[in-house]
Amino acid sequence: MRVLICEDNFIVAMETEMHLEDLGHESMGIVARSSEALARCEASAPDLVLVDLNLADGRTGLDLVAKLKSWGIPSIIMSGETEYLDGSEDALAVLEKPVHPVLLERTLERVSQQVSA
Amino acid sequence: MTESSGSSTKQEGFSADDDSMVGDRLHQLLNCTVAFAALLTPQGLVKDVSHNALAVAGIGLSDVKGRPFWDGYWFGHSSKTQRMIREAVERAAEGETVRFDYVARVMDDQRLTIDFQVAPIRAKDGTVAEVVASGFDVTDREIARTRLEMLLREQNHRIRNLFSTIRAIANMTFRLSAPEEALPRFTARIDALAAAHSAVENLDGEGSLSFPALARKVLRPHMLRSAAVRISGPEARLRRDVGKMLGLCLHELASNAVRYGALSGDEGWIDVRLSRTEAGAASFSWVENGGASAPTEHGQGYGMRFVTSSLRGIFGAPAELEFRPEGLSLVVKGAVEDIFVT
Numbered sequence: 001m002r003v004l005i006c007e008d009n010f011i012v013a014m015e016t017e018m019h020l021e022d023l024g025h026e027s028m029g030i031v032a033r034s035s036e037a038l039a040r041c042e043a044s045a046p047d048l049v050l051v052d053l054n055l056a057d058g059r060t061g062l063d064l065v066a067k068l069k070s071w072g073i074p075s076i077i078m079s080g081e082t083e084y085l086d087g088s089e090d091a092l093a094v095l096e097k098p099v100h101p102v103l104l105e106r107t108l109e110r111v112s113q114q115v116s117a
Numbered sequence: 118m119t120e121s122s123g124s125s126t127k128q129e130g131f132s133a134d135d136d137s138m139v140g141d142r143l144h145q146l147l148n149c150t151v152a153f154a155a156l157l158t159p160q161g162l163v164k165d166v167s168h169n170a171l172a173v174a175g176i177g178l179s180d181v182k183g184r185p186f187w188d189g190y191w192f193g194h195s196s197k198t199q200r201m202i203r204e205a206v207e208r209a210a211e212g213e214t215v216r217f218d219y220v221a222r223v224m225d226d227q228r229l230t231i232d233f234q235v236a237p238i239r240a241k242d243g244t245v246a247e248v249v250a251s252g253f254d255v256t257d258r259e260i261a262r263t264r265l266e267m268l269l270r271e272q273n274h275r276i277r278n279l280f281s282t283i284r285a286i287a288n289m290t291f292r293l294s295a296p297e298e299a300l301p302r303f304t305a306r307i308d309a310l311a312a313a314h315s316a317v318e319n320l321d322g323e324g325s326l327s328f329p330a331l332a333r334k335v336l337r338p339h340m341l342r343s344a345a346v347r348i349s350g351p352e353a354r355l356r357r358d359v360g361k362m363l364g365l366c367l368h369e370l371a372s373n374a375v376r377y378g379a380l381s382g383d384e385g386w387i388d389v390r391l392s393r394t395e396a397g398a399a400s401f402s403w404v405e406n407g408g409a410s411a412p413t414e415h416g417q418g419y420g421m422r423f424v425t426s427s428l429r430g431i432f433g434a435p436a437e438l439e440f441r442p443e444g445l446s447l448v449v450k451g452a453v454e455d456i457f458v459t
Contacts, residue, residue, distance in 0.1 A: 008358070008362075009278065009281070009282060009285075009358075009362070010362070010423055010427040011282060011285045011286055011365070011423060012281050012282060012285045013426075014285065014289055014419075014422075014423065014426075015284070015285035015288045015289055018289070018292065030426060032429070032431075033430075056430050056431065056455070080274050080277035080278050080281065081274050083270075097278070097280075098277070098280050099281075
């Protein structure tokens with residue numbers, strides 16, 4: 001899958017990118033703001049976006065996920081603040097940080113099947 | 118009360134009778150306490166209410182006297198609260214003392230959290246003659262408790278983020294370094310993270326959240342030679358996340374300067390500056406001077422990729438880099454509100 005990472009802690013984003021590439025996915029890059037993520041998706045739609053809830057332009061992650069869904073672009077939430085979520089969010093999955101690589105791998109496998117189905 | 122205050126009534130509490138002087142004293146008593154208070158019949162009909170309880174609701178005694186207590190203005194916003202009050206009065210009429218917190222309606226449809234109690238007053242024969250309802254305004258306590266819970270939740274998020282950051286630093290450092298370099302690089306990065314953390318999280322020290330304080334903490338290992346690092350910036354408070362990321366960037370820049378740039382010899386120095394203008398612009402610059410060689414590896418490593426990408430994230434614009442013979446020059450510009458607490 002072609003995956004965009006939306007995360008304002010760049011070192012965490014780089015680690016995620018490394019895991020993605022180890023698992024055979026392609027990184028479309030790292031962005032720190034929702035606005036940048038939307039601009040990137042408009043230019044070229046990824047297969048999946050990984051979204052942190054708290055970004056450089058504020059707590060905009062949930063809105064980003066909703067917007068992406070309306071564009072038909074699937075997303076996964078990766079956050080340290082998952083207790084605020086109630087299951088109604090528009091993401092395919094929610095992963096709590098720090099994300100265990102095995103959990104990331106399983107989730108990506110599942111999403112990959114859903115996306116290609 | 119004078120006659121009836123014998124040893125038996127001390128066990129049973131206050132004794133009421135129809136003596137008008139006792140009634141008057143009870144009325145005064147209700148109005149002399151800091152608590153809200155009301156005197157009720159065992160059936161829950163209002164006999165008297167303290168001035169403060171009437172005033173806080175903006176009503177008069179005639180609005181409630183002779184009517185069921187739970188129909189009063191204080192409870193009118195919630196049928197659940199009305200039911201709770203009614204049940205409590207009924208239990209008190211059976212001889213029980215009942216205590217709980219509830220949210221009362223007061224003037225202008227505001228709310229107060231009340232620590233509430235209803236208790237029976239017994240006649241000489243032991244039957245319940247009256248019921249006293251009383252309450253304390255504990256709204257401030259509730260607000261403080263809610264605020265504390267929120268702070269603890271936030272703190273918990275920060276700790277989780279710290280775990281994520283440390284895990285990522287470990288992974289990236291060991292993946293991208295030669296085996297003999299990995300551990301010292303890792304510990305140096307953790308030291309920088311700790312320095313940035315203490316600069317940003319410590320609220321005790323004066324100006325501890327400012328850029329100069331942050332830079333001094335993170336760059337201290339490189340400041341053993343005086344004049345090696347010249348720091349300038351406003352005393353304004355940095356945004357917390359920005360402070361941490363900027364701290365890590367300063368460490369990576371300094372490490373590169375030691376390996377390839379101005380700090381590789383004894384002569385060079387670095388001007389590091391964060392500035393802001395009246396017009397709302399912020400700018401960060403790292404300018405190396407007097408370095409010995411022209412560093413070409415500078416832009417390649419993990420450290421510099423981290424720096425340029427993090428700065429782009431913080432400032433919302435790419436940094437301008439120039440590799441000059443005397444060392445690196447880096448400038449990045451953004452908006453004041455992205456960098457400082459405004």
